[in-house]
Amino acid sequence: MKYCPNCGKSLEENVTYCENCGKLLRSVNEHKGLSTTSIVLIIVGSVLGVLIIIGLIFGLLLFSAYNKSKSDRYYDYNYNDRYYEDDYFDDFFDYFDRDFDTSDRGQYNDVKAGETFNFDDYEITILDEAKVIKYKENGFNESVVKVPIKIKNLTDDRSISLSLEYSGPRDKDIYSFNTHYEDSIFNMGELKKDEEKEGYIYFSYDKDGIYEIEFDNFYEEIDVKINVAK
Numbered sequence: 001m002k003y004c005p006n007c008g009k010s011l012e013e014n015v016t017y018c019e020n021c022g023k024l025l026r027s028v029n030e031h032k033g034l035s036t037t038s039i040v041l042i043i044v045g046s047v048l049g050v051l052i053i054i055g056l057i058f059g060l061l062l063f064s065a066y067n068k069s070k071s072d073r074y075y076d077y078n079y080n081d082r083y084y085e086d087d088y089f090d091d092f093f094d095y096f097d098r099d100f101d102t103s104d105r106g107q108y109n110d111v112k113a114g115e116t117f118n119f120d121d122y123e124i125t126i127l128d129e130a131k132v133i134k135y136k137e138n139g140f141n142e143s144v145v146k147v148p149i150k151i152k153n154l155t156d157d158r159s160i161s162l163s164l165e166y167s168g169p170r171d172k173d174i175y176s177f178n179t180h181y182e183d184s185i186f187n188m189g190e191l192k193k194d195e196e197k198e199g200y201i202y203f204s205y206d207k208d209g210i211y212e213i214e215f216d217n218f219y220e221e222i223d224v225k226i227n228v229a230k
Helices: 028-032 036-077 086-096
Strands: 107-112 116-119 122-126 131-135 142-153 164-167 196-204 209-216 220-228
Touching (some): 116 220, 164 196, 196 209
Antiparallel strands (some): 116 122, 122 142, 131 142, 142 196, 164 209, 209 220
């Protein structure tokens, strides 16, 4: 039982207006606070808001991880193809601790594919059998040049460590893909003295034409020119 606040007449609990004076009455739920529907909507809205925030954070993390994975393949554009991996840091710093005769710096040699040359105590042959293949892993869909190479170690046992850069027919950055292939020359482990191995060098494809593979150890630079055609 409730009473009209205007005329004081006793009323049923579920009426919405006073039959005596006509005054409109608020429901019990309204009188006490928010309705059940309003509370449910607030809860649902809050949950959706939290899920949206979590989704945005997760998306940013994925985007950051994707960009990092792409940057890894570009890292060896100026350095050894494997130097950024922890196992090769020692070789990297040992390489730069060597004593170079800088008085002869500036020795540049051009070599054609198929010719054998000596570089950094290696005997190297870049074969004129370049192919263009597709790399479709780790979110990439790239055309990649695959170049066969023979390399012989002329000094003490060591892992293969070469500083390479690549250039193509156009003024466009060419990036290494060596870390993505198990048969890359940089993934073949240690070379004993006088041991020879065959493998491949991988880099991004720009267009058909003449590409250069630059070997540079801060003492001598050798540029190998190869013809690439799909």
